[in-house]
Amino acid sequence: MDTEPLASRARPASSNTFATRKVRMAREYYVEATAPDGAKYRIGCFKVRAAAVEWIETRAASWMPEQSNARGESKESSLCSDF
Helix, strand or coil: CCCCCCCEECCCCCCCEEEEEECCCCCCEEEEEECCCCCEEEEEEECCHHHHHHHHHHHHHHCCHHHECCCCEECCCCCCCCC
């Protein structure tokens, strides 16, 4: 998995931060949320980076870590190639 952020939106220190990530060896993207305690969560499976960025711009503010399962994968997402 590519670990360089392709796009990110910072939130206040007490909030989550979000960045798009490219799935290794695939043409898919997901959003990586980082909670204030450093926990990371994978959200979505997007065919294009612009869709992941749009998710950050339109839905990130209302996303909560409780929406993810024990493995840190969003319950709303379909699985990407290397999840």
